[in-house]
Structures are given as structure tokens and as C-alpha cells.
Amino acid sequence: MSLGLLGKKVGMTRVFDEAEGKMIPVTVIAAENNEFLQVKTTEKDGYNAVQVAFDEQKEFRLNKAKAGHIKAHGGTAKKLIKEFRFQEGEEVPNFEEITAGVTLFEAGQTIDVLGKTKGKGFQGVVKRYNFGGLPQSHGSMMHRRTGAVGAGSWPARIWKGQKMPGRHGNYNRTVQNLKVVQVREEEGVILVSGAVPGAKGSYVVVRPAIKG
Numbered sequence: 001m002s003l004g005l006l007g008k009k010v011g012m013t014r015v016f017d018e019a020e021g022k023m024i025p026v027t028v029i030a031a032e033n034n035e036f037l038q039v040k041t042t043e044k045d046g047y048n049a050v051q052v053a054f055d056e057q058k059e060f061r062l063n064k065a066k067a068g069h070i071k072a073h074g075g076t077a078k079k080l081i082k083e084f085r086f087q088e089g090e091e092v093p094n095f096e097e098i099t100a101g102v103t104l105f106e107a108g109q110t111i112d113v114l115g116k117t118k119g120k121g122f123q124g125v126v127k128r129y130n131f132g133g134l135p136q137s138h139g140s141m142m143h144r145r146t147g148a149v150g151a152g153s154w155p156a157r158i159w160k161g162q163k164m165p166g167r168h169g170n171y172n173r174t175v176q177n178l179k180v181v182q183v184r185e186e187e188g189v190i191l192v193s194g195a196v197p198g199a200k201g202s203y204v205v206v207r208p209a210i211k212g
């Protein structure tokens with residue numbers, strides 16, 4: 001089953017392998033306050049999914065639709081709600097027995113981490129698309145610009161999809177086949193080998209690896 005968790009990127013640190021003494025850079029993901037709201041079924045909802053809520057929130061900050069939905073399923077106010085689909089016939093875990101969300105994963109397991117990359121703001125084509133730029137020689141006044149973007153007398157317009165300056169970063173990205181180094185249940189964190197998308201404090205989705 002591809003049931004995952006919602007988490008928050010705390011930062012990066014390092015741990016040492018007890019067997020070989022190697023230093024392993026890891027990303028710390030806090031996922032201690034996941035709350036399982038609802039199990040959706042084909043008969044009732046048209047598809048199979050598990051609904052998870054994450055990150056404590058003051059109730060008055062929620063809109064009425066979200067607050068009513070959470071209250072109807074006996075949950076507490078949360079910032080995020082995410083669904084994880086599963087196939088017909090897959091065994092749904094008993095959420096009554098899951099005391100901490102991080103216990104869904106174990107050390108050595110391969111996972112995927114989904115998140116949004118760091119926002120870079122408005123950027124030019126050299127940084128945004130890795131353009132080579134124009135001549136840097138004396139007399140040139142277009143060092144980091146796009147160059148010609150028109151298409152001549154026909155079609156007398158700029159083609160759709162033309163790479164130009166604009167907002168850069170804040171893209172949805174998935175890093176596949178990362179390894180869980182440690183699961184610290186008492187701290188509610190997962191230590192993942194390597195880097196994951198996003199800035200410190202950004203939200204991520206952790207799920208079992210699809211291709212791993």
C-alpha cells in the first residue's frame with residue numbers, strides 16, 4: 001500500500017554509520033502530528049483513499065468547509081489535508097493502532113519525497129533556463145539577455161512556450177528512491193539520506209518508493 005505521511009522539513013544534519021563509521025548527510029523531516037481523518041471507499045466515494053491531516057492550527061483560522069469536514073470526522077484543526085490512494089483489495093492499516101505516524105516507515109526503507117523547490121523570484125533566462133548569454137566582448141550591450149525572440153514576418157508573433165524571463169522556483173518536484181537512515185519515534189522525525197526539495201520549514205509528502 002502506498003500510504004504516506006505529511007511532514008515538515010526541519011533542516012539537514014549528519015549521522016555516522018555504526019558499522020563502518022561513515023558520515024551520512026541526512027535531511028530531518030518532522031512528521032509527528034499526522035492525524036488520519038477518513039478512509040474513502042469505492043462504494044461510498046467512487047475511489048479508495050486514506051485522508052491524512054497535518055500540522056496543528058487554530059480553529060478560527062480555518063474556513064467553514066474545512067473546519068466542518070474535520071469536525072465531522074472527529075479530528076482536530078490542521079493546516080493541511082492530503083489523500084493517499086490505494087488499489088482495490090489492498091489491506092488498509094488499522095489507524096487505531098498507529099500511535100505515531102513515523103512508525104509507518106523503517107530504517108533502510110526506500111521512499112519518495114515530494115515538495116516545492118525554493119522560490120527564486122523573477123529571474124532572467126541565464127539563471128532560469130541556463131542560457132549561454134550573448135558576447136561578453138567590448139561593445140556588446142546584451143550580455144545576459146535573451147537575444148531575438150521573434151519569428152520574422154510570419155507568424156509575426158512570439159511562439160507559445162518561448163523561454164523568457166519570469167518567476168523561477170517554487171516548482172513541484174519529486175525526489176525518488178531516497179533511503180530512510182533512522183526513524184526516531186520519540187522525537188517524531190525521519191532522517192532521510194540526501195537532500196529533499198524545499199526550504200527549511202516547507203511541507204513535504206513522504207511515501208513508499210514507487211520505482212524502488
